[in-house]
Amino acid sequence: MPTDGNQEQHSRAIQNFASGAIPRAPAPGGQFLFDAVHGAPPSSGASTGSAPFASPLSTFLKMANYDLIVIGAGPAGYVAAIKAAQLGKKVACVDKERGGGTCNNWGCIPTKALLKNAELFHTMKHRAAEFGFKIGALEYDWSTIIKRSRTVSEKGSAGVDFLFKKNKIDNLRGMASMDKAGEVKVKSADGKEETHTAKNVLIATGCVTRPLPGLEFNGKTVIGSKEALTLETQPKSIVIIGAGAIGVEFAYFFNSFGTKVTIVEMLPNLLPVEDTEVSQALEKSFAKQGITALLGHKTTKTEVGDQGVKITVEDPKNVSKTLDADMVLVAIGIQPLLPGGSLKFELVKGYLQTNDRYETSVKGVFAAGDIIGPPWLAHVASYESVQAVEGMFVPGFKPKKVTTFPGCTYCQPQVASVGLTERAAKEKGLKYKIGKFPFMASGKARAIGESEGFVKLVVGEPHGEILGAHIIGSEATEMIAELGLAITLEATLEEIEATIHAHPTLSEGVKEAAEVAAGHAIHV
Numbered sequence: 001m002p003t004d005g006n007q008e009q010h011s012r013a014i015q016n017f018a019s020g021a022i023p024r025a026p027a028p029g030g031q032f033l034f035d036a037v038h039g040a041p042p043s044s045g046a047s048t049g050s051a052p053f054a055s056p057l058s059t060f061l062k063m064a065n066y067d068l069i070v071i072g073a074g075p076a077g078y079v080a081a082i083k084a085a086q087l088g089k090k091v092a093c094v095d096k097e098r099g100g101g102t103c104n105n106w107g108c109i110p111t112k113a114l115l116k117n118a119e120l121f122h123t124m125k126h127r128a129a130e131f132g133f134k135i136g137a138l139e140y141d142w143s144t145i146i147k148r149s150r151t152v153s154e155k156g157s158a159g160v161d162f163l164f165k166k167n168k169i170d171n172l173r174g175m176a177s178m179d180k181a182g183e184v185k186v187k188s189a190d191g192k193e194e195t196h197t198a199k200n201v202l203i204a205t206g207c208v209t210r211p212l213p214g215l216e217f218n219g220k221t222v223i224g225s226k227e228a229l230t231l232e233t234q235p236k237s238i239v240i241i242g243a244g245a246i247g248v249e250f251a252y253f254f255n256s257f258g259t260k261v262t263i264v265e266m267l268p269n270l271l272p273v274e275d276t277e278v279s280q281a282l283e284k285s286f287a288k289q290g291i292t293a294l295l296g297h298k299t300t301k302t303e304v305g306d307q308g309v310k311i312t313v314e315d316p317k318n319v320s321k322t323l324d325a326d327m328v329l330v331a332i333g334i335q336p337l338l339p340g341g342s343l344k345f346e347l348v349k350g351y352l353q354t355n356d357r358y359e360t361s362v363k364g365v366f367a368a369g370d371i372i373g374p375p376w377l378a379h380v381a382s383y384e385s386v387q388a389v390e391g392m393f394v395p396g397f398k399p400k401k402v403t404t405f406p407g408c409t410y411c412q413p414q415v416a417s418v419g420l421t422e423r424a425a426k427e428k429g430l431k432y433k434i435g436k437f438p439f440m441a442s443g444k445a446r447a448i449g450e451s452e453g454f455v456k457l458v459v460g461e462p463h464g465e466i467l468g469a470h471i472i473g474s475e476a477t478e479m480i481a482e483l484g485l486a487i488t489l490e491a492t493l494e495e496i497e498a499t500i501h502a503h504p505t506l507s508e509g510v511k512e513a514a515e516v517a518a519g520h521a522i523h524v
């Protein structure tokens with residue numbers, strides 16, 4: 001039985017990567033809260049296309065035609081370029097930075113490298129005796145931790161370069177802009193400008209961190225996620241505004257190394273879009289780890305100095321307090337980054353609007369990934385871009401839109417989910433039952449010393465289809481794929497129960513949760 005998870009999934013992902021202490025209602029007059037940011041200097045608005053000289057240094061070269069030019073080499077852009085090349089098309093991909101996009105360079109990958117360090121250090125520092133280790137003075141080298149994360153990103157970038165070469169994709173470096181359909185201007189760092197033409201263009205320029213109004217980033221005491229990845233010295237204290245996935249992951253990271261962390265969230269829970277029971281379990285775990293979470297708190301005043309910040313917050317009863325910290329990390333969300341140029345597109349809240357074929361309001365110009373709006377996730381970006389490219393070049397192909405997708409947060413314990421939360425099932429008036437299995441009852445979880453957390457299934461009645469799955473615990477992010485597949489295949493409880501899961505594995509928790517829902521529990 002199909003689930004109606006699309007809407008819920010979208011709003012969940014919006015908040016997963018954009019949740020924070022600042023209201024996100026549309027501004028008065030229906031204006032958009034998220035402003036589009038133009039990567040290139042704003043154009044005069046005149047459609048020129050024939051006089052593209054932006055600087056006297058620049059040169060103008062008319063280049064060969066392509067079947068496809070992709071703007072942006074993130075998980076939407078580079079994947080699109082490779083897919084089109086594999087379909088035998090002549091492709092160029094342009095990016096102002098090295099390949100891999102936010103995901104590889106400033107997002108998914110470098111954060112996971114840092115989080116691995118945090119997890120290792122936290123375990124050795126706090127649980128060595130439990131595992132029978134005697135570790136003397138445990139030390140770490142901050143700069144090596146940061147360097148390891150940067151090296152991982154660099155390797156990912158080199159991998160994109162390698163794949164471009166292998167697939168004979170022209171790998172262009174520079175700032176792209178568009179004055180008319182079918183033409184992409186690329187301005188390189190040395191001021192040289194080239195115009196390339198293509199039958200199709202795919203815009204995959206992504207998003208950038210959204211600042212908190214009145215609290216401008218200064219790269220030192222007011223930072224975004226990008227700066228947090230490359231701090232030369234570890235802060236003694238940090239306030240993190242926003243308890244979506246990015247805020248929560250950095251809270252775990254800094255706290256593990258002994259930074260005093262206060263996370264401020266306007267909504268009542270950490271990871272507000274997740275199932276409430278999962279959020280509450282994470283709140284307990286974070287409190288045990290020493291992270292202060294000020295939930296339901298609004299940021300009302302900020303003072304920025306050279307050596308630190310003062311952040312005033314107000315609790316739900318309007319009681320104020322001021323937090324002093326070395327720095328504040330703003331993790332309240334992101335905003336779209338359009339390519340520059342005078343070509344005009346239909347936008348909603350600054351995001352490119354696309355039709356069923358991922359085509360923008362300009363014929364022959366397509367878009368995919370973060371730039372077309374939520375859900376803002378790397379795996380969603382890649383999915384959309386492949387759909388867009390196959391729609392362009394494969395006769396008869398009907399591109400699909402995103403419906404079911406997992407959302408993951410890589411703190412410890414990890415959080416992963418797919419489909420409806422129990423809250424959403426209730427709000428929709430669906431008939432459902434719950435199957436919950438605690439890792440405490442899992443032999444594998446106890447064996448590896450990771451018995452915190454649970455698997456929770458939201459199951460439709462009377463057919464037993466999986467409406468939603470929520471896991472908090474070790475390796476939750478690796479376990480969620482099975483449940484995404486179950487939702488895609490419209491699998492029922494009985495089919496999950498009938499699937500033999502290897503023993504001992506944490507994944508047995510999924511089968512056990514299905515058994516609980518079906519009333520066949522053995523281990524609980």
Ligand SMILES: Cc1cc2nc3c(=O)[nH]c(=O)nc-3n(C[C@H](O)[C@H](O)[C@H](O)COP(=O)(O)OP(=O)(O)OC[C@H]3O[C@@H](n4cnc5c(N)ncnc54)[C@H](O)[C@@H]3O)c2cc1C
Pocket residue numbers: 017039040071072073074075076077094095096097098100101102103104106107108109111174175176177204205206207225226246337338339340368369370371376377378379380381408
């Ligand atoms: C700290 C952090 C952690 C994250 N963790 C996760 C995670 O664990 N899992 C997950 O799924 N998602 C995560 N995300 C979100 C993920 O990074 C994005 O959803 C994903 O990168 C979007 O892919 P994209 O290709 O649409 O855009 P991007 O990856 O942003 O790529 C856009 C590219 O376009 C280039 N570009 C922009 N404008 C121009 C121009 N005018 N000319 C030339 N090039 C241009 C940019 O340089 C960039 O390389 C995280 C994000 C952040 C910030």
